[in-house]
Amino acid sequence: MNKLNGIQKTLIALVLATVVIAVIVPLMFFFTNAFSNGREVYDYPKTPILSFTVKVQVSYNEDTGMYIVKYYDRNGELQNAVNTSFGEILSGYFEQYLSVYRTPEELLEQFEITKTEGPQEFTYGKNMWHNFKTFFLITSKAEEALVNSIIVVIFTIIISLTLGSMAGYAFARFRFKGKDQINVFMLIVRMFPMVGISIPLAVILIRFNLFDTMIGLAILYSLPNIALTSWITSSIFVGINRELEEASLVFGANGFQTFIKITLPLALPALAASSMYAFLTAWNDTISALILTNDHPTLALAVYQAIGDNTTNLQYAAAGSIILIIPALIFTFVIRKYVNQMWGGVSV
Amino acid sequence: MAFLELVDLDKRYTQKGNLIVKHMNLSIHKGEFLVFLGPSGCGKTTTIRMISGLEEISGGDILINGKSVVSLPPKDRGVSMIFQSYAVWPHMTVRENIAYPLRLQKVSKKDIVTRVEKAAAAANIMELLDRYPTQLSGGQRQRVAVARAIVVEPQIFLMDEPLSNLDAMLRVSMRSELKNIHESLGATSIFVTHDQSEAMSLADRIVIMKDGLIEQIGTPKDVYFDCESIFVASFIGVPPTNFFHVSVLKDDAGLLLKSQDVSYRVDALEEKMLSPYVGKEVVMGVRPENLEISDTFDDNTFLTTHADFIEPQGSHIIVISKLESSVIKISSSKLELQAKSLIHVSVKDRKAMFFDKDTEKRIRLQEE
Structure with missing residues (x-):
């Protein structure tokens, strides 16, 4: 082992300092706030x-x-x-x-x-749970917002994974005209800020009677994630040896069974990573939800409004934020297992 | 009655592309071990992929048991396949891998257990059944692929260069195991390889392909000693056949084949064969072990040269000699031969093959 020289030590110290200042300190304040009483805040x-x-x-x-x-x-x-x-x-x-x-x-x-x-x-x-209880008491429709958030997340994951992984499979396995161009166009979709899309989309959703519904919101969140999912999955599908699918065809499966039993499980890490992105997009967004919903807010929106309404009782908003973070953390940690397991372990 | 028949089989990958497989006609008998041998890109893998149904055909027909299977998907053709990459599914245990085809056939659970264990026993992987493929070595994965292929009790085994990813030792032992399995099951097998020693040791018949055409079909002995074309003669055998471009001359004593380096007196049988070529050039091919080295010049001496290099091979030596226009290799048992010494070379027992220079085909005796 080489001893670290001065420059390396300084760099490491800087990195540590950044981590402490940028991550740990705000997190600790955030946590203490969420568990503080009305005076400690x-x-x-x-x-x-x-x-x-x-x-x-x-x-x-x-x-x-x-x-x-x-x-x-x-x-x-x-x-x-x-x-x-x-x-x-x-x-x-x-x-x-x-x-x-x-x-x-x-x-x-x-x-x-x-x-x-x-x-x-x-x-x-x-x-310790006073702030959390109060958050649900004082925030109008907090429980409904939590359910809404879960629904919109599930819709977003379903829409973006189904369409995105099918597109990704097509990109990986088939040759067709304009493939490269479509690939770039899908990237361009990600470049638009969601707010920019939400206003015209609001008009469309009203026409289709989907305004202020979770499915409408999920459609918006899926737009950038379909592109992302297709990018992530196509790179994994390319890496899956074609002979694995062909073996399945020879040994008695039809094309659909092969996709379900062989291709999909092998692409699981890509799907896990994509679903994480879809989850985070849908779970954390406030501004599009603000535009596209009226009476049915999502949890992120409810917390956002709680902060706006309770400038004197910040601890409730902090508690709401913790409620918002926990499912995202759990989801990320559950998914992380699959992402790591496959990308690190199994070569396909 | 042939069991598997290929009739005028064509393959092109793009609409107007070249034919990868050209009008292939082939009959395979039940229980036969057939090896497709050829350099890469000769269409051998494409052919077995067409038989398996993984590749569409562009023309012609494939008959199994007299019935056309062209319109059937791979799963309904009664074939099983061993792939070059083994294609063992990494997300299933060995047991699940082997049971997968049976599950799809809706075989009862009890039967699955017994059949999986029987196949695993045949492939010698009983103790690996509950492991995942990532925990196995290349050879073990190969065995899993074999077990999976035999568990479905197929009519035809297709093997696409199954041994090419194994190390040399394992390859030799695996190939005798494959042959054993083939014989104990009495299945019909088609094996694709570019390794001629594999082909020679496994095959009942070898199909030698080049550029989508069959060059020769025959027993390993046939394709070695009785080559149909210059390509076969040069492709089969290590070291390969020595070729001499010779002119056919007629003199008082009969026909004489001559070039800068060699001269060869033609006997009666060969004279009949070569008489249409008088005044033309033919290509003469002699296997390295059919060239005999002697110290003295006599009537039979084919050429006289120096032994430039000697490669000892244990039981025999390879003598390499540079001629004016080519390099010849002679396999000899004269272990004491010194490099640089003068050698007189003759053709053993008239074992020379003659090829038409234009068509590159073997010159055969014309039937009267």
Whole structure:
């Protein structure tokens, strides 16, 4: 092993720094935000570390008969929270701003001691899922949006994989006039921004009664992905030895059986990679969904709108974003197995 | 009655392209092991692909058991094939590979198990059944391909250069196994190769092809010793046949073949054959082992030259000698022969073949 020289060390340090600055730090802030309560979100300076508990100081004012509740912020300083004698208000405040779920009676009973013993400190466990619950509560049609997103993703994958892989097979296996030109044209489709296509497409979809439907949205998302799928799959189909298909034909299969049982499984990595692209396009898009839907938003659009509507409660939007990320992460990791397995392992 | 018959078979790949296979006529008997031999691009692979149905034919007919199969898809022709690349499906285990044709034929599960195991036993891969092809060596994959081919109990086995991707040792042992399997199954086999030693050792009959035409069909012995054309004589045999361009001269004693280097006195039988060529040139071909080296000059001496190089081959030596117009190679058992020494060469037992210079075909005795 050669020792790294100065330049290499510097480069590695730069790369690491970039990773930390560009990926890890924003991710950590994002995560802490998503799990912060309504008060922690506005801490400054912000600590990018999750907290699981809330510490409050409660004192009793005998003149007004009210409990004075103060909480410790992340820097350990006391901040004013609420002054009240009503259990309901206490409980409501704790739930909404501190993500602490306690019944009014429970709180009043606990605070009783401050009447005799003076100011006391209490530590409560945060309900970590408060933001997620609230996101679905305050965002109109959040559940529907989640279902919509799943539907549109499935449609997009089906449309772009069926058409794209068939085109890819044709490009790989057959010779026909204008093949190269069509190949380039398909690339050009990818060059158009989807927003540019969505406006004229909106008109077409209205004509066909497909406006504000998931199938209409899926058609839009499929446009660039059909081209991409055909590119990815054709390169894999080219690599599949023709004799593998011919053997299947000789040994009793017809053309369709051969495609299903031999060609398709061998092209699985390409299909997996393509479906990943299709998934991400459909799952993450907001702007086209904004144009092409009216009453039936997708999840990405719902989160986008949640951010717009809740400028004072950013933690809910962050929670929504986490909800948006998780399926994409799961899908990518499931698919990744196939992509790696085939592209690295099996030679076809 | 021929089992498989090719009638005026034509193949061209593009509408106006050249014929790759030209008016091929061939009859193959049941149980025969037929080898297509020829240089690359001679149409041998195309021919068996047409028989299998993977390639459309451009003209003529293919008959199996007297019935035309031209309009049938590959799966209905009762053929099975071993491919050059083995074509073992990498996403299935060996067992699934072998069972695939049976599954498609809707054979019952119990029968599949027994037939797969029988085929695997025949191909000697019982212990590999649950592995994936990527975990197998080239030779083992080849065996899987063989097992898959025999499990369907085909009427005709087609083998498209099945041994060309194996190393030399494995190739030799695999080819005797293939021959064994062929004999134990009593199937009809067609084997394509460009390796003449493979062809010689496997074939009942060899079909030698060149540029889409059949040059000669015959037993391995025939195509070696009784060549129909200059191409066959030069293609078969290592080292190849020595050719001499000689003029046919007539003198008092009969016919004499002469060139710058050689002279050959023609006997009565050969004289009958060569009499139409008096005054013309013919091509004379003599196998290296049919040239005999002697130390003394006599009446039979065909040519006199120096042994320029000697290549020892163990049991025999190859003597290489440069003549005025060509290089000859002589296979001899005179192991003590020194390089650069003067040698007198004669033709053993009149084993010379004569070819027409224009048609490049063998000159045969005309039937009266």
